[in-house]
Amino acid sequence: MSITGNLKTMELAELLQWLSMSKKTGTLVVDNGSVQKQIFFGEGRVISSASSDPSEHLGAFLVSHGFVTENELAQAIKMQESNKMLLGKILTTVGAISDEDLHRMLRLKAEEGIYDVFTWPEGDFRFLDKKLPETHHMVPLSLDVAGIVLEGMQRLDEWKRIREEIPDARCVPVVVAEFDESVLTEGAPQVLALIDDDRTVEDICRKLFANEFHVCRILLRQKLSGRIKLVRPRSKGAAAPAPASGATPNVGLTGEALVEAARQLLTRQELDAALRHVRAARALEPDNQKVAAAAQKIDDRLRQEFESSGLRLDSIPVLARPMEELAKMSLTPQEGFALTRIDGSSDLAALIKLGPLPALDTQLLFWRLSKNGLIKFTSKR
Structure with missing residues (x-):
């Protein structure tokens, strides 16, 4: 039996609960006109999910949450083209991510994809009874629908609070103080490293292949800690910049x-x-x-x-302390990112091109690391 409708007339929470209580097996397809989600059910439990949104693909999800680098992902995708293995299996085989972290992120990805639908004002849905993709195309999970619905409703409330402070993706985060490390979560270093007082929230999402909620949640924590403010870019001839809603004038x-x-x-x-x-x-x-x-x-x-101070573009930064010692230190997200890129052969100019920050900001970052005795500079031989 195929069930069809619209989220305007049947809310997602009600739909999911009905499928769970009826112990349905099949595929729920939800489409809002720009993104299509598929939620796979087995005996009333969510067993996997899929999305047409590129930010929700496994590779992009792992990069945006800081578990693999773009280079590691690119190499894994290249391997996948030849051996047809699941991407996650390739990443664990080459040691890019542990089995435990991969399973945790797969579960989180599936949950996040469903939570996102709770924020949709409308969308057509249909349930394809007894129809599932081949098992080798799915990553097996088993998620309780009641927990998903509860978290989804809380997520909707959180998104409303975010919108009071960050009204849309055109806002530009501007750093006004050192980041608050006590509120950092998975993926925060990658997001915060991209703040250059010029990129919009939308730009950061695009750069990281991350969804807007993930980025805004991280930015909101820093804003509430007084470490960033948000402004809106203005057009030529505008009389004054428009502060983001909720910002302190x-x-x-x-x-x-x-x-x-x-x-x-x-x-x-x-x-x-x-x-x-x-x-x-x-x-x-x-x-x-x-x-x-x-x-x-x-x-x-x-x-x-x-x-x-010796920071010429052709100078080569090298670690002044063992990486094991540096890993235990309290570092900013940008400092941690920069230290992982030092290989003892790349000069400062090359590292500037590889990093997400503007050239001057990167030079300042390396100047600070040098001043604190964490790195030193050598000349090219």
């Missing part, structure tokens, strides 16, 4: 005031704070030519400071 704060503060910070050798103020000034008044010119001068002074 900065009465009297101007781009010129931020640049002047950056000059003073630079004089005191507080380079991190100086660059943050410059980035904030540009984000606050992107069309102000006077601010842009003053900010560029500070950028140039920062580059001169780095070069005088």
Whole structure:
């Protein structure tokens, strides 16, 4: 028996509970016009899921949550083309991820894909009774529908709270203080490393192949901790930047005031704070030519400071301490990411190209690591 309808007339929670209580076996297909989800049932329990959204494909999901790198994923996909093995099996075989972490992430991916449907205002659905894909095309799971429904309803409430602070994906996160490490979750280092005071939330999602909820949840924790603010990009000729809904208004704060503060910070050798103020000034008044010119001068002074400290583009960073020791230290997401990219042969210019941050931000990052005695620089032989 095939069941059809729309989420406007039958809510997802009610639909899932009916399929569970009826101990149905088959495939629930839900389509909102842009994304199609498939939820596979076996005797009333969710046994697997699939989605047409690229951010929910296993490889992208593992990258966005920080379990594998893009290079590891690319190599695994290349191997899959020749041996036709499941992607997860390839990644565990080559040691990119443990069996335990893979199973946990597969379960999380299936749950996240279903939770996402709770946020859909509408969508057509149909249940294909007794129809399932071949077992070797599915990763076997067994999820209780009651737990999924409860979490899904909570997720809907959380998404509403997120939207009060981050109204849409066009908002630009701007760093105003060091990140709060006490609220970091899986995938947070990858998301936070992409904040450059210019990328929008949408840009970060696209760069990581991550869904918007995952990125916004991480950003919201930092915003509530007072570590970032969110602004909306404005068009040419706009009178003033529009702060994101829920943001604390900065009465009297101007781009010129931020640049002047950056000059003073630079004089005191507080380079991190100086660059943050410059980035904030540009984000606050992107069309102000006077601010842009003053900010560029500070950028140039920062580059001169780095070069005088030995951070030339052709210099090679090497670890000054064992990686085992570094792994136990309290590092920012950007610092941890940078340290994992140091191989003893790539120069600073090459590492800048590989990293997600702008060149100046990357130089500042390596300057800080050097100043703290975590790395040192050698010249090319």
